[in-house]
Amino acid sequence: MNAPAEPSINWQSRRQDKQRRMASLEGIADGPIIPTDSIQAALERLLRSGDKVVLEGNNQKQADFLSRSLGALNPDVINNLHMVMPSVGRPEHLDLFENGVARKLDFSFSGPQSLRIGQLMEDGLLEVGAIHTYIELYARLFVDLNPRVALLAGFKADREGNIYTGPSTEDTPALAEAAAFRDGIVVFQVNEIVDDVSDLPRVDIPASWVDYIVEADQPFFIEPLFTRDPRLITDVHVLMGMMAIRGIYERHQVQSLNHGIGFNTAAIELLLPTYGESLGLKGKICRHWALNPHPTLIPAIESGWVESVHCFGTELGMENYVAARPDVFFTGKDGSLRSNRAFCQLAGQYAVDMFIGSTLQVDGDGNSSTVTRGRLAGFGGAPNMGHDCGGRRHSSPAWLDMKPDDHLLSKGRKLVVQMVETFQDSAKPTLVEELDALAMARDYQMPLAPVMIYASDVTHVLTEEGIAYLYKAQSLEQRRAMIAAVAGVTPIGLKRDPAVTAQLRAEGLVAYPEDLGIRRSDASRDLLAARSIGELERWSGGLYEPPAKFRSW
């Protein structure tokens, strides 16, 4: 017998709540357009204290006008907001907590604001829900962190609310979708409102997902975060790059990969057209990339190494170059880059053979973290890409090469390579007895230590001393000895037994440059395909336009 539906249940409370909030904007908004100088009044009416609010903080697209306006609200009216932010990169993001408008924070990455987050936690003004990886945070938007309001950023909108995100689409589709389809309110700041949809280069987010648009008082802040000046690449970076190419890329036939940001990986990118070419590896390795458009990849692309690059976001100065290479990059009908962090992170998690990146600390077991005392930097995407993805079911030569045996029930593995110099500077070893992350977890009573990549996921540790092939370790003890063998004169390295190290080298568990046929004296900057920003510009045929902070002319 079917009981009639309980008449007192309202199944549309969220929708009605949204309608009530939007009705209160009558007289302020003109259709979807909120006038620039009315943004505070509008936010005060659209928000309720305690709301979950998504604020778009990205790498290269910031809803900074909206965050400044939010920070200027009266905390007696709006307070205790629960902010959900992929990246907390701007000082004004944290002003929200200082003045009491917001209280709780769920985020992925904080970078330059890491120290201030720690201070606000200590002062009891900010409560961290969790530090996520990017995909994890997007996933929770559709489960228990669904937002009432999403404050997002685009380059341009038309008067209907169609949005052009520009080449840094980044997080926008994931964030907008989570709010738009569960009666959340979607507000976009844009640099410019045009009259008609035909005036937009392309539509990245359709108007039917968008409730309000507002023209920002100034264009959003953008900074070239992924540019590494080749002039700062050292001979040691070159040596490590040669070892990576010889001892990892070539040995395991790595065809698809992500590179972390840093001079180590920039050196590898610049060695492909020279050293890689001399080994005859073109077309055999490094064909498909999940990567931002790094300027240091230009020589490899121009020499025909790279078949495809999918991007998390853009890089300032690379717009014209990317637009001129649509066979390599993902571009829209307008010709310019279409990036998407959610999909690129998924690609990095599921579809690449290898993640290789640097970090600030590695312990004797191989756990690593970028958290150092007092700084809560967050993870960003490295743990997504830097872990073996148990759900993977497709094979590739590199993935299969990690199989422990030939049994049909054995799985391959993603290569997760930690590439570090043994010292950050003369007083700061990278290889440490205990990660600062553990002290941090104790200090702040966190349930988990903020570990970037767990030892169990790391397959290789590469230092200027050599490579430890950790995936081959038979025991935890052997694994520690392998790391010690490449740990140089750090406290961990000094404990190694030379006889054990010799044995590990003989068995191929550890390789020093000589074991790979690399002469240390060959490792010089002469091998780099470009040694300055100016040379990268030249490689690009003038398409790459280096931002002022990287120009020395």
Place this chain on the structure above:
Amino acid sequence: MSELNANFQGNYEGGFIDLSARKRIESLLDSGSMRELLTPFDRLTSPWLEKQGIVPQFDDGVVIARGKLDNKAVVVAAIEGGFQGGSLGEVGGAKIAGLLELAIEENRKGNPTAAVLMLETGGVRLQEANLGLAAIAEIQSAIVELRQYQPVIAVVTGPVGCFGGMSITAGLCSYLIITREGRLGLNGPQVIEQEAGVEEYDSRDRGLIWGLTGGTQRFASGLVDAFVDDDVSALSTSVRDCLAQGVPALHRSDDISAPLTRLQQFDTREQIDAQRARQALTEGKTA
């Protein structure tokens, strides 16, 4: 150099800026003609740096050599910008002064010998103070004497640029060659910022810095004679061209009355920009 490195040197485009002082000289001179004088094996180090906790270098950051350019005798000095910012101390300064005096002597003996100076320098080495200044004075008086016989050619490519007392040295040369990354100025950006304030001169504003002191501006203002790409062969051609032109009829440093008048008339109350600076330096001048 190993075979591996040699392979990439051969097909390497451009890249003079990235070369070390020694390789710069080698890349410029007729092949096989370079003979370094007072090499690192002579261990002529600064006696002052170690006392101040600074590791010295066996060539004191200055490489000097004799060699041939288009089969003509030359002396070449290059300052290593990577060592102590290319600063000039007692030993490095004496090496350059001595080299120029050697060329003067050769000319007096009837052996025409020109000079090339590759200047990547912040000027005098502060740790050696007056001894460095004295050495720079000796270099300058040697240039003034040598340039009567044969051209003295200065090359400023970056990355350091040429500042302080050595910018005056550059101004005394017969010819001055620059790249877009090269900079030429009396005071370095940080010094000006410190003295005049960040509102007047922001040393981190690279557009402003290169706009005022960079190679493009210096060439357009007529303060240098040749503007070349950062390219070994372009630079080498330019140096050879200057050498072929011989001693100029009138040296820039003897032609000061017009620029001096223009400077004296310059109104400093308004914030200067690249355009105004260029105008002030070239007004009424015929190309």
